[in-house]
Amino acid sequence: MKAITVEPKKAGTARLEDIPEPDIRNGSVLVEAIAVGVCGTDAEIVEGKYGWAPPGKLRLVLGHESLGRVIDPGPAPGFNVGDLVVGIVRRPDPVPCANCAVGEWDMCRNGLYTERGIKEVDGFMSERWRIEPGYAMKVDPTLGILGVLLEPTTVVAKAWEMARAVGQRSFWEPENALITGAGPVGLLAALIGMQEGLDVHVFDRNTSGPKPDLVKALGATYHSTAVSDVGFEPDIIIECTGVGQVIAQTIHQVAPGGVICLTGVGGGGAAPAAVTADTAAAAVLKNNAIVGSVNANKRHWYKASRALARADRAWLARLITRRERPENFKEALVRQPGDIKVIVQFAEI
Missing domain, CATH: 3.40.50.720 (NAD(P)-binding Rossmann-like Domain)
Incomplete structure (x- = not known):
């Protein structure tokens, strides 16, 4: 499958390439990527200023603002084929610190947390990705492509x-x-x-x-x-x-x-x-x-999903000012006049 990857801390290494299908050890829920939002963090990683590859790997799959469609929900209850979902970005540290131990991983005290597409865990800029059921958030289906706005919310x-x-x-x-x-x-x-x-x-x-x-x-x-x-x-x-x-x-x-x-x-x-x-x-x-304030825990993802569900869809749609295909991901990383939120779109909704 195709994915947008980068060698962290090395500018000019981002590319669209073939990588293996997602490992089931990364989560029992298999998801087809629909869209991934692009933000300043992604640009900094591509510029070599930031980012960490997964342990034992040289390259990191980019992307932390996700939207996908469930292909295989796996054995865990709560998900069905076709559900729109986004992936929570941060994971608690393995120690864990006191905050991570109670689910407040956004307030991690020792810095050993990991983050999809940023720190030691592959992100969502691939045609398919897997996620643990506890870190997959359902999106109001009436939002459609606008569900990609959940992470920044x-x-x-x-x-x-x-x-x-x-x-x-x-x-x-x-x-x-x-x-x-x-x-x-x-x-x-x-x-x-x-x-x-x-x-x-x-x-x-x-x-x-x-x-x-x-x-x-x-x-x-x-x-x-x-x-x-x-x-x-x-x-x-x-x-x-x-x-x-x-x-x-x-x-x-x-x-x-x-x-x-x-x-x-x-x-x-x-x-x-x-x-x-x-x-x-x-x-x-x-x-x-x-x-x-930085990042968010599951409570904030729930609050954000409610805020988007209540919002005017026509207004939200105006926030997405540009869509690029994966093969044109480099254009997505370059700000243009009038840009607000640029997304890389992998599939139709």
Whole structure:
């Protein structure tokens, strides 16, 4: 079968090649790949900046944002031929640490977790893949190809959960939220904020293209000048850019007692000590909380699936701005103007 593979830590090694059929030891549920979303992590792996091959192998099958159709459900109950499923990405460490032991593998403390398509386990960019029943999530069949958005939605489902949990440290009734960044993660964060009944605002530098219209179609408010110009102090900020300057601005802009959840990973560079101290002072004097969030556990996958099931299908469809065939996967990794979510499509839905 065909798969998109790479030799991690070596740029220029990604290729579409023939590999053996998936080993049943990787899971009793056999799945035909329909689509795999592409994100910045995939680009970094292809550029040689990141990634680990499975033990004893030189190459890693890419892809962690999956959507597939069950070919053989195996002996475990709960799945049928034709079910649409996605694969949970992270696996708990083998020790396990205390968090992994209770199913909170997204909060792994010793770093020995593995991740499909990223760290020591092959991903989903192959014509067929296997998965353990406990790590396969059914998708609402009415979503169709839009089910490929489930993994990025889990990231912000967790972020919203964490922001609200931290906010409960005091009496707190949030009314509004600011999302920084209008990529797929930011837009999905805005979707959940609207579903929770908040007054949602989204900040992004783009003044044209699909992003402003997508935000307005949600019923949210779009801003493109600066975080300091949004005109209000947000109770919750979900930060999805990873840009140092934007992060610093959010700390100065958030309301007293507000919560900032950082989800973006970037390279904003080091800030001068005085700037760091001033930014910290702003957080201290307003009783703000800043929390980082990455990955998701099964609870967040369930919450994300509910959020997508409730969402307007026409709006979700506008997030997928480009589809590439596996043989053109390199084009999928190159951002083009107007791109939001690009997918590699292996089969028709």
